[in-house]
Structure formats: structure tokens, C-alpha cells
Amino acid sequence: MLATSSSIKPRPPPPPQYPSSTTQNAINSFLPISRRSLLATLTVSAAAATPFAHNFLSLMSAQEAAFARGLFQMPPVRLTNRYFLVRAGESEYESIGVINTNPVAKTSVDNGLSEKGKKQAVRSAFDLKEMGACDKNCWIWPSITQRAYQAAEIIAAVNGVSRSYIVPEYSFLDARGLGAYEGKNLDAVSEVYASDTLSPAIKPPPIDDGTPNESVSDVFVRVTQLMSILETQYSEDTVIIVSPDSDNLTVLQAGIIGLDLRRHRELSFAPGEVRFVDTNSVPTYKQPASATGLYRACKRFVSHLVKSINSCAIALEVLSSILPSPILLTLTEVLP
Structure with missing residues (x-):
């Protein structure tokens, strides 16, 4: 006798499978682990480490140093070349x-x-x-x-x-x-260097000919x-x-x-x-510009900035964002 679909009782769903602790540990053993965590674990057990474990830790430290070489920072801890x-x-x-x-x-x-x-x-x-x-x-x-x-x-x-x-x-x-200084006399670069001594974030005035500032x-x-x-x-x-x-x-x-x-x-x-390049010694620096020469160069820089953007208000806003208040108050005397 052939059974019809209506006469067949559906099988009950299988009970949910819960992994045993052994299975769960096996799964966890393949989860990703960071090198930092691994090194920390190895370091904790270093006191009781065998010579083999000690060698393994040294190897991992060398690998870690190799990866760190790509993350160059100034000043460098050391130079490899x-x-x-x-x-x-x-x-x-x-x-x-x-x-x-x-x-x-x-x-x-x-x-x-x-x-x-x-x-x-x-x-x-x-x-x-x-x-x-x-x-x-x-x-x-x-x-x-x-x-x-x-x-x-x-x-x-x-x-x-x-x-x-x-x-x-x-x-x-x-x-x-050097932005708007492009095409000018080389002596004008002293104005850029004067602004450099105030803040490394100061840019030369911009220009629209493709020259970066x-x-x-x-x-x-x-x-x-x-x-x-x-x-x-x-x-x-x-x-x-x-x-x-x-x-x-x-x-x-x-x-x-x-x-x-x-x-x-x-x-x-x-x-x-x-x-x-010798990271272990600092060369003898050249004498910096005198305070009077620096001040005059700064005044020329501010005047040039105002002329370039044709707006005293905008120039003041730019300067206020990069210069300390005492210096700003001193230099505003050259603004029209």
C-alpha cells in the first residue's frame, strides 16, 4: 500500500546540538589572537620557561620588531640604515x-x-x-x-x-x-623662514598657478x-x-x-x-636670526599675506588661528 503525503507523519526536529567543552575548546583554539596577547602570555610564563620556550619568545620578539619597523616615528628609536x-x-x-x-x-x-x-x-x-x-x-x-x-x-x-x-x-x-613667493627674488624667502620660527603650521600665502604653499x-x-x-x-x-x-x-x-x-x-x-645622519650627536647649530631681524621679517610676511588675500579681516582671522596672542598683538600694527 502506497502512503500518501497526508498519511505520513513528519519527523520531529532533531534536538539542538550543544558543543561539548572539548569541542568548544577546539573551536576556540583556532580563533585569531593578536601578537601582543601572545607575547604577554609568553612573558608571564617566562620564569618557568624551558630553553625551547625561551628561544621561541626571542624569535617572536624579533618578528614583532620587524613588524614595528614599518611604523616609523620621529625621532626614531634607532635607524636600521x-x-x-x-x-x-x-x-x-x-x-x-x-x-x-x-x-x-x-x-x-x-x-x-x-x-x-x-x-x-x-x-x-x-x-x-x-x-x-x-x-x-x-x-x-x-x-x-x-x-x-x-x-x-x-x-x-x-x-x-x-x-x-x-x-x-x-x-x-x-x-x-612656497606659494605666492613663486617667481620672486630669492631674498624674499627670509620672510617664510621668519614665519617658520613662529609656528611650523604657518603656510606661505597661496597662489593659483599650481604651486603648493x-x-x-x-x-x-x-x-x-x-x-x-x-x-x-x-x-x-x-x-x-x-x-x-x-x-x-x-x-x-x-x-x-x-x-x-x-x-x-x-x-x-x-x-x-x-x-x-648621526642620531647620537647633535650638530652645532648656526646662530639664529636676531630678534630685530626676525621681527622685521615677520612684519613683511604679514603685509604680504594681507596683500595676497586682499582682506585685512581674513588675514587677522588666519593669523589668530596660528599665532599666540602676544605675537599677534605685536604684528597687528602692520595691518591697515
């Missing part, structure tokens, strides 16, 4: 006394080394050779800016380094963008990112950083040695200058 900082020689624009920081023109022939700049680059190459920078091979990291890359090629030639060891950097080593803090972010890459990519190597300007290098060195960023200018690099 040797670093030499080089400012490229004088550019064609600098030879005629003109500020040029627009990244659009950074690969232009006009942004290359002047005749004087080529001689300065050769001198820096021989300085590096005398310092033994590339005795055991080295990596050269220049900005893609024309003068910096030309300097890198000269350094490689003098020190017998293959061109395959030149690694062009496309953005982190761009010359500091970067504060010291902006440059600091860039060079920190660069160092993070280098410290992660290389280990126990020598890296020569070639910058088109001084500011990248002074901000970088100030960060490495823990110097107040407002004082970065005291570490100024001359065209073609070479400096070995």
Missing part, C-alpha cells in the same frame, strides 16, 4: 636669483644644475667618496627634480655606483612649495613618509638622499634628532653640502 643627506647644487633658477618651486616644472631643463651647481655636485660626490659612503655599495634616492637627479648621476659616476642603484623619488622629495609641518609629513619607506625596504644598507632644496633636509634632520621644527632653519644646507 646609514643615511647621508645631500643638497643638490645650484639650479639655473637659483643662479639668477629666482624662486622656483612649482612641481610642474621640476623636470624642466631650466630646473637643472647651473655650471656652478655642477661643480658643487662633483664636490659633494667626492665628499661622499672621502666619507666612505659607498665603500660597501649604496642606494641613491634623489628627487625626480632635474637638478637633484643630475646630482645623483654625478654621485653615482664618481663613486662607481651602477645606475640601477639610483631610485628616483617622485613626490616626497619635491622642493618645498607648504608649511614646515607639511614637509615633515612628507619626509617622515619617505623614511618609513626606506626603513621598511632596506636593512643595514647605506642610503644617500638627494634633495633639490634645503628645507626637506633640515626638517628631516630636525625630526631625526628631536629638534623643535621651528628651528629647522638653523640646520640649513648650502648647495652641494653633504651631511652624515
Whole structure:
């Protein structure tokens, strides 16, 4: 006799299955665990650890240090590589006394080394050779800016380094963008440095031609990112950083040695200058500008800011957000 669907009684649902403690422990054993928790557990039991456990803990600590290398902070606890900082020689624009920081023109022939700049680059190459920078091979990291890359090629030639060891950097080593100062006389840059001593957050006045207006803090972010890459990519190597300007290098060195960023200018690099990065010693700083000279430069900066944005009220609002009240009250005398 065939059973119809109506005559078949449905089977009762199976009782819920509860995992035994053994099963639950097995499941939990595969749950993710952070390295920090694992190290903490190992550390607690280290007192009773066998030689095998001790070796295992040492291995995990080494791995943990390797992961931490990617999290670069200023000032660094230590550097895994040797670093030499080089400012490229004088550019064609600098030879005629003109500020040029627009990244659009950074690969232009006009942004290359002047005749004087080529001689300065050769001198820096021989300085590096005398310092033994590339005795055991080295990596050269220049900005893609024309003068910096030309300097890198000269350094490689003098020190017998293959061109395959030149690694062009496309953005982190761009010359500091000086905004509305673009195209002005080089002497005008003293106004920017005067504002740097007040706060690393002060930006030069903006301009609409594509030239960035970067504060010291902006440059600091860039060079920190660069160092993070280098410290992660290389280990126990020598890296020569070639910058088109001084500011990248002074901000970088100030960060490495823990110097107040407002004082970065005291570490100024001359065209073609070479400096070995030594985290254990602080170089002798250049004398800062006198108080009178600094005040005059600040007045020029504020006046330039007002003219650039064509609004006294907006200028005052900008200044009030970045300057301490005593300094602000002193400088407002130059506002119309």
C-alpha cells in the first residue's frame, strides 16, 4: 500500500546540538589572537620557561620588531640604515636669483644644475667618496627634480655606483612649495623662514598657478613618509638622499634628532653640502636670526599675506588661528 503525503507523519526536529567543552575548546583554539596577547602570555610564563620556550619568545620578539619597523616615528628609536643627506647644487633658477618651486616644472631643463651647481655636485660626490659612503655599495634616492637627479648621476659616476642603484623619488622629495613667493627674488624667502620660527603650521600665502604653499609641518609629513619607506625596504644598507632644496633636509634632520621644527632653519644646507645622519650627536647649530631681524621679517610676511588675500579681516582671522596672542598683538600694527 502506497502512503500518501497526508498519511505520513513528519519527523520531529532533531534536538539542538550543544558543543561539548572539548569541542568548544577546539573551536576556540583556532580563533585569531593578536601578537601582543601572545607575547604577554609568553612573558608571564617566562620564569618557568624551558630553553625551547625561551628561544621561541626571542624569535617572536624579533618578528614583532620587524613588524614595528614599518611604523616609523620621529625621532626614531634607532635607524636600521646609514643615511647621508645631500643638497643638490645650484639650479639655473637659483643662479639668477629666482624662486622656483612649482612641481610642474621640476623636470624642466631650466630646473637643472647651473655650471656652478655642477661643480658643487662633483664636490659633494667626492665628499661622499672621502666619507666612505659607498665603500660597501649604496642606494641613491634623489628627487625626480632635474637638478637633484643630475646630482645623483654625478654621485653615482664618481663613486662607481651602477645606475640601477639610483631610485628616483617622485613626490616626497619635491622642493618645498612656497606659494605666492613663486617667481620672486630669492631674498624674499627670509620672510617664510621668519614665519617658520613662529609656528611650523604657518603656510606661505597661496597662489593659483599650481604651486603648493607648504608649511614646515607639511614637509615633515612628507619626509617622515619617505623614511618609513626606506626603513621598511632596506636593512643595514647605506642610503644617500638627494634633495633639490634645503628645507626637506633640515626638517628631516630636525625630526631625526628631536629638534623643535621651528628651528629647522638653523640646520640649513648650502648647495652641494653633504651631511652624515648621526642620531647620537647633535650638530652645532648656526646662530639664529636676531630678534630685530626676525621681527622685521615677520612684519613683511604679514603685509604680504594681507596683500595676497586682499582682506585685512581674513588675514587677522588666519593669523589668530596660528599665532599666540602676544605675537599677534605685536604684528597687528602692520595691518591697515
